[in-house]
Amino acid sequence: AAEMRIAKMEGEGARAVPLAGHVGFDSMPDQLVNKSVNHGFCFNILCVGETGLGKSTLMDTLFNTKFEGEPTQHNQPGVTLKSNTYELQESNVRLKLTVVNTVGFGDQINKEDSYKSIVEFIDAQFEAYLQEELKIKRTLHSYHDTRIHACLYFIAPTGHSLKSLDLVTMKKLDSKVNIIPIIAKSDAISKSELAKFKIKITSELVSNGVQIYQFPTDDESVAEINSTMNSHLPFAVVGSTEEVKIGNKMVKARQYPWGTVQVENENHCDFVKLREMLIRVNMEDLREQTHTRHYELYRRCKLEEMGFKDTDPDSKPFSLQETYEAKRNEFMGELQKKEEEMRQMFVQRVKEKEAELKEAEKELHEKFDRLKKLHQDEKKKLEEKKKSLDDELNTFKQKKTAAELLQNQAQQAGGSTTLKRDKERKK
Amino acid sequence: HTERPQQQKNLEGYVGFANLPNQVYRKSVKRGFEFTLMVVGESGLGKSTMINSLFLTDLYSTDYPGPSHRIKKTVQVEQSKVLVKEGGVHLLLTIVDTPGFGDAVDNSNCWQPVTDHIDSKFEDYLNAESRVNRRQMPDNRVHCCLYFIAPSGHGLKPLDIEFMKRLHEKVNIIPLIAKADTMTPEECQQFKKQIMKEIQEHKIKIYEFPEIDDEEEMKIIRKIKDRLPLAVVGSNTIIEVSGKRVRGRQYPWGVAEVENGEHCDFTILRNMLIRTHMQDLKDVTNNVHYENYRSKKLAAVTYNGVDNNKNKGQLTKSPLAQMEEERREHVAKMKKMEQEMEQVFEMKVKEKLQKLKDSEAELKRRHEQMKKNLEAQHKELEEKRHQHEEEKASWEAQQRILEQQKLDASRLKQNKKVNIFIDQQ
Numbered sequence: 001a002a003e004m005r006i007a008k009m010e011g012e013g014a015r016a017v018p019l020a021g022h023v024g025f026d027s028m029p030d031q032l033v034n035k036s037v038n039h040g041f042c043f044n045i046l047c048v049g050e051t052g053l054g055k056s057t058l059m060d061t062l063f064n065t066k067f068e069g070e071p072t073q074h075n076q077p078g079v080t081l082k083s084n085t086y087e088l089q090e091s092n093v094r095l096k097l098t099v100v101n102t103v104g105f106g107d108q109i110n111k112e113d114s115y116k117s118i119v120e121f122i123d124a125q126f127e128a129y130l131q132e133e134l135k136i137k138r139t140l141h142s143y144h145d146t147r148i149h150a151c152l153y154f155i156a157p158t159g160h161s162l163k164s165l166d167l168v169t170m171k172k173l174d175s176k177v178n179i180i181p182i183i184a185k186s187d188a189i190s191k192s193e194l195a196k197f198k199i200k201i202t203s204e205l206v207s208n209g210v211q212i213y214q215f216p217t218d219d220e221s222v223a224e225i226n227s228t229m230n231s232h233l234p235f236a237v238v239g240s241t242e243e244v245k246i247g248n249k250m251v252k253a254r255q256y257p258w259g260t261v262q263v264e265n266e267n268h269c270d271f272v273k274l275r276e277m278l279i280r281v282n283m284e285d286l287r288e289q290t291h292t293r294h295y296e297l298y299r300r301c302k303l304e305e306m307g308f309k310d311t312d313p314d315s316k317p318f319s320l321q322e323t324y325e326a327k328r329n330e331f332m333g334e335l336q337k338k339e340e341e342m343r344q345m346f347v348q349r350v351k352e353k354e355a356e357l358k359e360a361e362k363e364l365h366e367k368f369d370r371l372k373k374l375h376q377d378e379k380k381k382l383e384e385k386k387k388s389l390d391d392e393l394n395t396f397k398q399k400k401t402a403a404e405l406l407q408n409q410a411q412q413a414g415g416s417t418t419l420k421r422d423k424e425r426k427k
Numbered sequence: 428h429t430e431r432p433q434q435q436k437n438l439e440g441y442v443g444f445a446n447l448p449n450q451v452y453r454k455s456v457k458r459g460f461e462f463t464l465m466v467v468g469e470s471g472l473g474k475s476t477m478i479n480s481l482f483l484t485d486l487y488s489t490d491y492p493g494p495s496h497r498i499k500k501t502v503q504v505e506q507s508k509v510l511v512k513e514g515g516v517h518l519l520l521t522i523v524d525t526p527g528f529g530d531a532v533d534n535s536n537c538w539q540p541v542t543d544h545i546d547s548k549f550e551d552y553l554n555a556e557s558r559v560n561r562r563q564m565p566d567n568r569v570h571c572c573l574y575f576i577a578p579s580g581h582g583l584k585p586l587d588i589e590f591m592k593r594l595h596e597k598v599n600i601i602p603l604i605a606k607a608d609t610m611t612p613e614e615c616q617q618f619k620k621q622i623m624k625e626i627q628e629h630k631i632k633i634y635e636f637p638e639i640d641d642e643e644e645m646k647i648i649r650k651i652k653d654r655l656p657l658a659v660v661g662s663n664t665i666i667e668v669s670g671k672r673v674r675g676r677q678y679p680w681g682v683a684e685v686e687n688g689e690h691c692d693f694t695i696l697r698n699m700l701i702r703t704h705m706q707d708l709k710d711v712t713n714n715v716h717y718e719n720y721r722s723k724k725l726a727a728v729t730y731n732g733v734d735n736n737k738n739k740g741q742l743t744k745s746p747l748a749q750m751e752e753e754r755r756e757h758v759a760k761m762k763k764m765e766q767e768m769e770q771v772f773e774m775k776v777k778e779k780l781q782k783l784k785d786s787e788a789e790l791k792r793r794h795e796q797m798k799k800n801l802e803a804q805h806k807e808l809e810e811k812r813h814q815h816e817e818e819k820a821s822w823e824a825q826q827r828i829l830e831q832q833k834l835d836a837s838r839l840k841q842n843k844k845v846n847i848f849i850d851q852q
Contacts, residue, residue: 025511025513028516090443138718353772
């Protein structure tokens with residue numbers, strides 16, 4: 001690996017030169033280490049597994065501390081993530097350890113959404129880092145990194161196979177975090193069953209395309225131990241903070257009537273292997289993988305989602321300023337367009353509605369014009385009737401008047417005749 | 428290669444993260460290191476020799492001649508990259524030369540190529556860091572600048588002051604008194620005092636050693652601070668002095684030994700630059716100088732076209748976040764506008780509809796009224812007619828009776844007349 005890098009550098013125009021004595025830059029690794037030790041280290045573990053698989057106990061056992069928390073009940077309505085941070089120190093090394101627990105995982109009847117809150121949590125930590133990284137005035141070197149560096153996935157010791165919830169969840173997580181599957185409470189499984197169980201689990205993971213974390217084998221100093229350990233995955237662990245006297249020593253163990261399971265006895269379980277791999281040998285690699293692989297993937301996806309892309313292929317550098325400018329102009333343009341569209345749409349609607357209302361108005365007027373006409377006709381008829389009646393009345397009146405006149409005349413004549421008769425009688 | 432001794436596995440309470448430093452060590456060795464050192468100063472001050480002395484190598488040899496051997500008309504900036512290996516540790520060393528610096532008659536702006544170079548390395552790094560697809564980014568930024576001061580014995584030249592003022596916020600400056608073997612210790616002491624005074628007067632920020640907790644180490648650091656700026660002598664010639672083979676400069680009156688702390692500060696420089704503070708020089712470059720450059724650059728990009736006064740206090744936001752916020756604001760504004768327009772529209776429509784309704788109602792009412800009116804008139808007419816009919820009928824009946832009476836009366840009269848006539852006969 002170092003040789004490859006040298007060859008690459010030589011390709012960039014660097015030449016190797018011999019040194020005539022001890023210059024002293026071989027202290028660089030020490031300088032770097034001193035800086036790291038002074039700064040302190042940071043590590044974040046996420047424990048995923050059903051309630052009751054001994055997640056908290058295992059953490060306590062791994063880190064020789066009693067971490068906070070009461071054991072949870074099985075009645076959680078959904079999956080929530082509880083995170084606690086602790087300052088630990090071993091020798092001169094300070095470690096800021098954050099343990100995140102999934103509370104209520106696997107307890108619901110419908111577990112379809114169980115993985116969602118876990119994925120959201122992991123993404124949220126990436127997002128926080130990304131936001132910090134993108135700030136104009138940023139303080140990355142003092143940023144408290146909350147990104148999850150390792151995910152311990154607790155498998156129930158059924159002895160048969162993985163549950164579908166396990167496969168679904170791990171599949172959703174494998175591109176976001178380093179997954180280390182472990183068989184929890186493995187003192188419930190016999191040795192022969194365990195071997196079969198491990199094989200079954202491994203083959204199921206492979207056939208479902210789940211990428212679990214592989215201990216790195218590219219560095220000669222740890223390649224051997226790492227590759228040996230890789231073949232023991234998934235680790236079958238037992239956790240305990242209780243101590244039992246074995247011989248003349250107090251050891252962490254679980255006491256059964258038929259015997260005592262010693263946590264740190266490699267014949268009894270893989271606890272020591274887990275501790276070696278997770279903490280003593282590969283902690284830094286887990287952190288590095290999280291940063292250079294998982295985080296970069298998240299960042300790339302996020303930026304692409306927002307429409308950013310590298311305008312030029314690798315070799316040619318591009319101007320950041322231009323990119324931002326272009327992006328900004330593009331998106332301003334989009335917004336302007338949307339605004340215009342909305343306005344146009346409104347104008348259209350107004351036009352349409354106006355036309356509609358005008359139509360309605362016209363209809364109404366037509367209707368009433370018709371009625372008016374009817375009216376007029378009716379009125380006219382009535383007038384005519386009236387007139388004819390009046391004519392009749394007049395005619396009648398005239399007749400009446402004429403008749404009365406005649407009558408009066410007749411009466412007058414008749415009256416005089418009667419007078420004459422009366423006169424004669426009297427004579 | 429050498430690794431730190433492994434932690435003892437103590438089964439009682441052993442966790443194992445005390446091994447983290449070893450893990451870091453291991454990984455850093457595998458990665459290898461890189462360092463960029465810039466040397467600035469007039470020709471003839473022994474810069475190339477100093478580099479060769481520091482790194483115990485012929486960086487500049489007949490095959491790769493140093494800058495002093497090349498004739499330059501203007502200030503150039505030249506890079507030489509070498510790979511050196513020691514104790515299993517690989518270092519990619521980049522030496523940046525500035526031949527021609529201060530050599531012209533008119534040296535105005537001779538620092539420009541230097542600042543441009545430093546800025547362009549920052550820009551490369553910024554671009555690489557800002558890519559969507561990021562690879563392992565090589566760190567080609569200038570981590571340290573050795574500024575060579577001519578041993579005049581008097582003070583800083585105007586060019587020295589101007590240069591340092593222009594560069595102290597871009598790169599870690601370590602000023603050195605070159606060719607210190609031309610001054611006596613007293614002269615040197617005076618010279619150093621004068622220089623430091625002038626540096627302070629002009630508020631020039633030269634590289635400062637970080638404070639550390641270790642009291643012992645701090646004592647050593649304070650001693651070094653008292654000797655700033657370091658007065659150095661460089662040489663790769665091996666001379667025999669009192670049976671020892673040392674590097675030095677041979678004079679008729681003796682040998683000025685490079686690595687003799689009483690002769691010059693070379694050892695201090697080498698230890699500080701390479702053995703103890705190389706990492707810190709890189710860290711300060713990354714955390715301070717580069718961040719300064721970056722924040723200035725990004726602020727210019729983001730707030731281009733936006734009211735600067737409004738945003739001066741919000742420099743902590745990233746350009747992306749800024750855009751996001753602008754987008755959100757715009758969306759909110761559009762939504763509000765949409766809502767308002769919708770409201771106005773609805774109101775207008777309601778008004779119009781109401782008007783229409785009202786006029787319909789009015790027209791209906793009028794129509795009803797007219798209808799009623801007509802009907803009333805009709806009725807009235809009917810009644811009148813009816814009345815008239817009745818009246819006519821009764822009058823006609825009456826008339827008929829009268830006619831009958833008249834007829835009867837006239838018949839009677841007729842009869843009477845006849846009787847009278849008969850009587851008279």
